[in-house]
Amino acid sequence: MTEVLQQLCQRLSVQPQRIVAQRAGESLSAADFLARVRAWASALARMPGVSYALYLEDSFEFAAALFGGWHAGKNLWLPGDLLPATVSGLAHRVHGFAGELPPLGDLPRLSVADLKEVSDLEFSLDPLDADRCCLQLFTSGSSGDPVAIAKLLRQLQNEVNSLQQQFGAEVGEAVVHGTVSHQHIYGLLFRVLWPLASARCFAARRLAYPEEIAAISDPATLVASPAHLKRLPEGLDWAPFAGALGVCFSSGGPLPVEAAQAVLRLWRQAPIEVYGSTETGGIGWRQYGPGCGAWTALPTVDWQVDRGLLQVRSAHLADSHWYQTEDRAVAAAGGGFELLGRADRIYKLEERRISLSAIEQHLQSAPCLSDARVLVLPGARALIAAVVVPSAEGQQILARQDKKALVRTLREWLTGKVDPIALPRRWRALDVLPIDARGKVSQAALAALFRPMRPQPTWLLREAQTAELSLIVDPELAHFDGHFPGTPVLPGVAMLDWALHYAAGAFGIDSRCLQMDVLKFQQLVRPGAELRLRLDWEPQRGQLSFAFHCGEQRHASGRFRLNGQAS
Amino acid sequence: MLALEPEIKSLIIETMALEDMAPEDIDPTAPLFNEGLGLDSIDALELGVALQKRYGVVFNADSEDIRQHFASVRALSAFIAENRKQ
Incomplete structure (x- = not known):
């Protein structure tokens, strides 16, 4: 399947009955898919400019728009969410919006509803050029501004080949379901591109709730993340799903051992964890079991540890140079490597990369504050906490109203600027930040401010x-x-x-x-x-x-x- | 159903470990998520687990239904009152 994605539409056109996806019990065929690809391609081809931001909830429609965009010669940008700051940040990078993005100024926009008018069933779908077709995925950089990472179709094809080689036999023919969005690389590869390239059926709708997972009773592969796997309700009747589940993948952040054990107990499957990032693509994998812990590299991936940090070189990257990650690592005694956490101030909270520096900068620029620090409080659910020093304006809020009012003002200030999951949940207002003997704000002193007042x-x-x-x-x-x-x-x-x-x-x-x-x-x-x-x-x-x-x-x-x- | 509201409020405060928040601060008709109480998708999962543990309720697999049950304290109380098993 080395060049399947480039020739996907040609391949599908000779097997029009092949089931590509399912949506709420309805089967969607290759012919259905090609019709949607043509609709998107012909509509996008008429839109001005080259770069288009694409956001769609439905994975089938998204896949059609993605291939349609490539066939129309567009470079597609995939925002990770629809936060106002994300949407406005796209405005100066793209020529227009496609899909469910809200209108912005006079930027050209193509919504699903617009497609009905312009479907051109004759639109010619020639093989794609793997070194010209491109998409841009987003990650959050340490400065806080999301950083766009370009991916060529060739890299995506290589990723899909690695996954097929490593996991293809185990995954078999089951329908691919997922709890993660295809707007990020993990969901894009596992839920959409790999199934398309390997002729597996994928579910068009993302599973948002555990009840929806439990309702699955036909052979299934589950593309999940710790956010869901850590919170599986014991009270649901999991027997039908446990019987249906072939392989459960988890990626996006470390899966705690207790969560892996719960998956094994309730679903009778040891989850396969995949490690990678937007920048590097897939790097390694491991499966929960006795003596697990070390990561094995995926096919084509070379790795080394340099000054404590993991470096990788692979066909998933744009070139053949070593790429330096910010993950601290050590070679494992039995082969592979172990991960020891991040080296920078990026924190993975529920699989989302949260930049502590960015939240701090936003708080420091709030009119009611003169200084601020944020930190992560560990626990079953890690929380972001903020220690703030109110300005004269903030002092007035405290004097006239109370701390709740100050916190409300700050939450409103941060809304739209940071991921809702990263809004601080704990707040302390001080006259000065605690400083240690070296004149630095000590993390230990900040953490001490949040020690609990009541037992669990x-x-x-x-x-x-x-x-x-x-x-x-x-x-x-x-x-x-x-x-x-x-x-x-x-x-x-x-x-x-x-x-x-x-x-x-x-x-x-x-x-x-x-x-x-x-x-x-x-x-x-x-x-x-x-x-x-x-x-x-x-x-x-x-x-x-x-x-x-x-x-x-x-x-x-x-x-x-x-x-x-x-x- | 109204009698359940204070209990649900306490459960939310306890499960979410909301600081500086008392039951009387929660408007039973305000949206729980996003603009209202400011809970997020992870909170929805945690709250679902807590409600199942406490009341033995099972939500059906229709995501639109679930969204409606979680709309506010009032909607949630009504759903629990009708479907509780313990």
Whole structure:
């Protein structure tokens, strides 16, 4: 299949009945595909200029527009999303918009609806020139502006050949489904170009929800990412899908071991992880299993580690030079390489490359701030946190309103400038940034500002008027700071806060306190303690009783009179 | 159904670990995603998992339906009230 993509339309024209794709139960044939390619090609050929941005949700329509664009001699740019900043950033790079991009100024625009008028079924589809057909994919650069990466059809063909050689036999004839968008390289290759080149049927619609995955019962390959694989609901009936699934791919970011184990347990398949980037294309793969961890290079890919960073050379790149990645790596003892994380301030959050520097720059330019730093808080779901120093304008917002108002202003300021997933979720406003002995803003000091105030609860009982929960007193809680040096003890007031906070959650009430009675602190609580918290709510009297205990031992108890109305 | 709203609000705050946010700050009719509460597609997945765990509800596989159930706290409460198994 070495040059299949160049000659795709010729090949399809001799097998018009071949099923190319399916959309909600409907089969789409090669003849259907060629008709759409001609529609896009003839319409795009009449549009002025060469460079067109293309965005479509439906993968079948997208594939037709992509090949139609190439047959019309266009150079296509694929934005990763439709954020206002992305769309306006395209304006000075392209001559027009195609697909579902919104209108922008007087830029020529071709939507799906426009196609009906101009379909030219005679449009001639000659073989494509693999060194002239080009598309531009986007990545986020360290400066924050998305960087366009050009891909020649030849490189894409080489990628597809590598995938077929490495995984073709295993994948077989199954229909290719995916949770990732074809506007990015992983989805483009795995969900669209590889199936087209290898005569496999692909699903035109992206699977957004786990329920849609569970509804699949015919032989399937799944092109997924950790965003979905980390969050598979245990309660769904996965049996039909587990029986249908042949191979599950994951790419876009590291797949945590727990997620790989969940996939294996629920779907009876060990996921195959693929490692690569927009710039380099595919680099390596590994499959979850005993002793896994090291990555094996894909066919045609050479690699070496230079000063701790991975370098690659492959047919997926535009030339035959070594390409320096920003991924720290080390050669693995048993062959292959292990990845040790990024060397720059790009952070992969839910498979999206987030530039911490870019968020910082946007915040620093906000009128209500004089300085800002952002950092990543690790956890089951990593979060972006921001430490900000309000300007005079920001101080006024704090004085006249509150921190919520300041945060709201900043979120609005960032909206459209950064990926919604990268909007900071935690905020601290300070008069000055914490500086270490070398005069630098220390990451450790910033991180300390976000230490938790409450432990993660495990609910044991949750009824209308009674609740009981188990709390492990994390030694990392901010309450132990200075209370007391060398002898950490949980402040009693922290337990009052916890009782009110969890009561609000348990009973759905406004837990603003009007009065406290019979407070007793019987035993000190030390870091690491496992506490039980019992809550009893009497709505008629607006009275909440609480007791913290550990086995037979009572640590604290008391009663609150609350505002109490349902919130 | 209205009785469920405070519970759903608490669940959202707990699941999303929303800081500085109390149940009374959430407008039950405001959109949960994007412009409203500002939740994103990852939050939708997490919230789906939490709702299934807590109420045993199963969403059907129609993405348009799911989008409507997740439109607001009110829509979500109505769906849970009708479909809860626990």
